[in-house]
Amino acid sequence: MATCEPLYWRRCRSPIGWFEVGEPALIGPDAILYAMKKVQLIRDKLKTSQSRKKSYADVRRRELDFLVDDWVFLKVSPVKGVMRFGNKGNINPRYLGLYKILKRFGKVAYELELPVELAAVRPVFHISLLKKCVGDPASIVPLESVVVKDSQSYKDVPVEIQLV
Structure with a gap:
């Protein structure tokens, strides 16, 4: 102009x-x-x-760069009227967790491997919507596997610790 x-x-x-x-x-x-x-x-x-x-x-602005096969969190919008992800009462999650990067488009777009529940969402996201997972994704325990009883107790399960 x-x-x-x-x-x-x-x-x-x-x-x-x-x-x-x-x-x-x-x-x-x-x-x-x-x-x-x-x-x-x-x-x-x-x-x-x-x-x-x-x-x-x-x-x-922060310099971000992801590689293919990296694990990232996906930032979700807290705006009303938009598709809700894991709504827990009044508390909505800020990030959805761990997705693998399948492909890179240019410098700022990445394709993620999304689960079946998010089939309605296009799998290509801008770099500003991603947050790198620091650590080993295999060591993260999913919340669905933690069972809390009515007595507010749970069973401890030993986890193997590997020395590097």
């Missing part, structure tokens, strides 16, 4: 021909110089604004 398009909602021709065709205009060197200064001022203000917004965005 040209620098003066946001102001005038049309494409500017040149500082000399800003008037409509057929409209009489007497333009002297002072008017041309004045118009050129205004155009330069607009360019400077837009460049300053763009630089400021970029610096704000860069503060929150």
